[in-house]
Every structure is written in structure tokens, then in C-alpha cells.
Amino acid sequence: MKVRENGGMTVSTAVPFKVADLSLAESGRHQIRLAEHEMPHGMAAFGSVRVTQMVTGYSKRALLTEQFLGFEPLDLPERSYETLAMWLTLPAPGGSEEERFKFAMGLHAVEHALSTALPVLVGCDPGDTGSTWTMGHHSCGLPMVILFDEAPGGVGICESGFRRLPAWLDLALRVVEGCPCEEGCPACLLTPRCESRNAALDKRQGIATLKSLQLSRSAAGYNPRR
Numbered sequence: 001m002k003v004r005e006n007g008g009m010t011v012s013t014a015v016p017f018k019v020a021d022l023s024l025a026e027s028g029r030h031q032i033r034l035a036e037h038e039m040p041h042g043m044a045a046f047g048s049v050r051v052t053q054m055v056t057g058y059s060k061r062a063l064l065t066e067q068f069l070g071f072e073p074l075d076l077p078e079r080s081y082e083t084l085a086m087w088l089t090l091p092a093p094g095g096s097e098e099e100r101f102k103f104a105m106g107l108h109a110v111e112h113a114l115s116t117a118l119p120v121l122v123g124c125d126p127g128d129t130g131s132t133w134t135m136g137h138h139s140c141g142l143p144m145v146i147l148f149d150e151a152p153g154g155v156g157i158c159e160s161g162f163r164r165l166p167a168w169l170d171l172a173l174r175v176v177e178g179c180p181c182e183e184g185c186p187a188c189l190l191t192p193r194c195e196s197r198n199a200a201l202d203k204r205q206g207i208a209t210l211k212s213l214q215l216s217r218s219a220a221g222y223n224p225r226r
């Protein structure tokens, strides 16, 4: 959303709904489905979740230059609902703090790549799904990428992606690896729906993480339909 102020000199860009929390729904404990095999470098799952979102504020930017002019906090109520989600869980990375930060930026890139590929794979609108990532989800302490149906209750978009996960991973990798840009561009990784305005994204690390997920999937003979 863009709002002109001061005779068109500044533009306020609202921060999109921020995922404040995402946890397994009460009913989800009976519904959770895992990929048939846990993969050496990741595990895929699908089930009901409770998403809690809130708008925390908006940033002001110059209309022409997009120069950052300040952040205005907002005190708005949370929005909480149950929906259907697909999530990938990865092993915690070792190494130095710098290496873990690089892994985190790659995980963020994987979230964006899967979000970019899903509408192509299943024919939905990019706004039909939400997504988030974390280096330590409160349920297990492990890194996760989560995509969920925006519609309360869920409408089957992420389920469709989960059932076609090998094709989804392949397409996400092709979108990012096949793009000639160096660090990510609107055709592959950048999106106006990112909560952090596309900061902290590492295209090369994202490609490496997607490849490790692909390798583990083929090593395990992964097939969620079986």
C-alpha cells in the first residue's frame, strides 16, 4: 500500500502482515503427514497450523529515490487463524557465526524461491499463500521454511505443492539457478511481499540448500504419494 504525503514528496509503504507466530493447530496433531522418509538433509511435512499475524508498523520512503525516512510503529491487534501448511525442517548448521548467518540467508532465499515457483506449479495467485522461515522454530529448535494457505481453513494450495514436492523443488531451483542475475532480482528471488524488504538473501547459498534438499530426496527415494 502506498500513501502520498506532503504534496507527493514522501511515500509510506506499509509493512505486509508479519508472521508473529506459527504453531501446529490443536486439530493438526492428528492430521500431520510426513514425507515417507526422513531425508538426510531435511524433512518435509504437511498439516494444520495456527498462524498469528500482525502489522507492526510501516516505513516511510522518499517517493522518487526510495530513501528510508523512518519507521512508524503501529499498535494493531493480532489476526489468528488455522490453515494448512507445508514445511521443510533442516538440520541445524554448524560452523562459525559467519557460516550460520550465510546459511540463514540461504534459507530465506529458499523461502522466496518456493513462493515464486508455487503459483507456476499449481496455478494460484502469489497472494494466495504466505510464507516464513526461521533458524530455530520454537517446536523443535531447528531451521524451517514454512508455506501456508492464506485463506483461513486452507484451500489445498500448499497440499497440492506438497504432493508434488520433487517437481516444486526442481522448479524452484530452475527459477533461481537459471536466472542470469548475480544476487537475486524480481524475476527469481525479490518480492514486494517480503517482511524484511528482501534484505539478507543469499542466492548462491539458497541454490546450495535447494540442491542438498533435492539430493536427499532422491537418496531417500522420496515420494509423498505412497
Ligand SMILES: [Zn+2]
Pocket (backbone or CB within 6 Å): 179, 180, 181, 182, 184, 185, 186, 187, 188, 189
Ligand atoms: Zn534473478
Ligand SMILES: [Zn+2]
Pocket (backbone or CB within 6 Å): 108, 112, 193, 194, 195, 196, 197, 198
Ligand atoms: Zn523475505
